[in-house]
Amino acid sequence: MFKNSWPLAMLAAILAASTTSARAHEIVGNRFFPATLAIDDPGVNDELSLPTVSISKTGDDPSFKQLDVSGEFSKRITEDFGVSFAPTWSRLYAPGGPNMTGAQGFQNLETTFKYRLFKNPEHEFVMSVGLEIEWGGSGAQGVGSERFTVYTPTVYFGKGFGDLPTSLNWARPFAITGQFGYAIPGSSKLATTTTDPDTGEQNIDTEFNPRVFNWGATLQYSMPYLKATVADLGLPDFVNRLIPIVEASMQTPVSNTATSGTVTTGTINPGFIYVGNKYQIAVEAMIPVNRQSGTNVGIIAQLHFYLDDLFPTTLGRPIFANNISTGRPMVGR
Amino acid sequence: MKQRIYLLAFAVFHFAAPATAFAHAQLDHAVPKVGSSVAQSPKEVVLWFTEKLEPAFSSIEIRNEQGAAVTIGKATVVGDRTQLRVPVKSLPPGTYKVIWRVLSVDTHRTQGDFTFRVGQ
Numbered sequence: 001m002f003k004n005s006w007p008l009a010m011l012a013a014i015l016a017a018s019t020t021s022a023r024a025h026e027i028v029g030n031r032f033f034p035a036t037l038a039i040d041d042p043g044v045n046d047e048l049s050l051p052t053v054s055i056s057k058t059g060d061d062p063s064f065k066q067l068d069v070s071g072e073f074s075k076r077i078t079e080d081f082g083v084s085f086a087p088t089w090s091r092l093y094a095p096g097g098p099n100m101t102g103a104q105g106f107q108n109l110e111t112t113f114k115y116r117l118f119k120n121p122e123h124e125f126v127m128s129v130g131l132e133i134e135w136g137g138s139g140a141q142g143v144g145s146e147r148f149t150v151y152t153p154t155v156y157f158g159k160g161f162g163d164l165p166t167s168l169n170w171a172r173p174f175a176i177t178g179q180f181g182y183a184i185p186g187s188s189k190l191a192t193t194t195t196d197p198d199t200g201e202q203n204i205d206t207e208f209n210p211r212v213f214n215w216g217a218t219l220q221y222s223m224p225y226l227k228a229t230v231a232d233l234g235l236p237d238f239v240n241r242l243i244p245i246v247e248a249s250m251q252t253p254v255s256n257t258a259t260s261g262t263v264t265t266g267t268i269n270p271g272f273i274y275v276g277n278k279y280q281i282a283v284e285a286m287i288p289v290n291r292q293s294g295t296n297v298g299i300i301a302q303l304h305f306y307l308d309d310l311f312p313t314t315l316g317r318p319i320f321a322n323n324i325s326t327g328r329p330m331v332g333r
Numbered sequence: 334m335k336q337r338i339y340l341l342a343f344a345v346f347h348f349a350a351p352a353t354a355f356a357h358a359q360l361d362h363a364v365p366k367v368g369s370s371v372a373q374s375p376k377e378v379v380l381w382f383t384e385k386l387e388p389a390f391s392s393i394e395i396r397n398e399q400g401a402a403v404t405i406g407k408a409t410v411v412g413d414r415t416q417l418r419v420p421v422k423s424l425p426p427g428t429y430k431v432i433w434r435v436l437s438v439d440t441h442r443t444q445g446d447f448t449f450r451v452g453q
Contacts, residue, residue, distance in 0.1 A: 029444070030444070149407070169368070227367065228360045229367065229445060229447050230367070230368055231368030232367040233367040277357070277383060308441075309441075313439070313440075
């Protein structure tokens, strides 16, 4: 049973790794879009997520516990164009791994190139495009890293609702973000030769690598926005720095699905983000949307540094930049 | 080993950085308070920020419901350079929009706006 499910486990690991990397943050007019955990936000900035830690039970049969520890360093080349690097270390607890005894190692390294296409401060709207590359063969096969490279062109957007009429003041701190990507494997199929232990015959198993539609969204309510732009209710500072959020991250195989199937997998993540002046801390539950996505509720947490605030004149500014950078309007200490 | 590297990096950022770096100037609080109603016209509007400001590039606009400016003169940076204040005319009852734009000493630019009401 496990032998047959191992390719699915590898696919699940890849999909999981692709959804737990650290993410960027963005400022558009009065709106601060925080770095999110399950999907990427439309931001291009200088930042460091270290670490992002998640624990979950996979949707394999039998299911096993998986620990992921990842980091991401993002660097602006220009004000609107940046590149990020995201390694992830995984530990699969027994009965995970190729021998059902567990495994550990790095996932394939991910690199993302992102360009901010459009920004409308008045309507708190931003859109970016990017290319995410998962470098085949750069990780350990024992934790599911594939030998082929996967290219994912992606569109990102964010929209704050600060432009609602004042009669809907209570809703103005709401914002949504989303992303849509199409993952294209560099190899359409993999052939594996196995030997039947009883007969000695050699069999060739062919695994087809599907093209996957990666899609997701977040709904967030910004308490910093409420205090600084709508109404200062005199709430404790800790509360004024929170952003309650629900994220959804889904993966749907759409073509070349002969061995993968077409079932959509993913998680819905309710949680909180605490926004400091130079960093943010986020904690979310990961609720699987179906059996194939996981067998219990996982958890993900992240510490994220704003390098543009920590090192505004050196590491935290674009390599090719103006002298004045835009900021993050929000509450104070 | 990897965990140790993470912990070391965390320690470096968490303890060393605050003493050596600045952050964006954010609105901490304001008088009149954001979204508040006051019975009488204030004589001035004062904004407190989280970082020191560059006076030459920090300003406040206040406009009434018809879009007319109601400030008297330019905003000035006072105190320990984290306060920005501007005198206002005697304001009749109505809603007023405060638009602020500031530059912190580390050259980060921020902006924002909010409203307050008089006599309502």
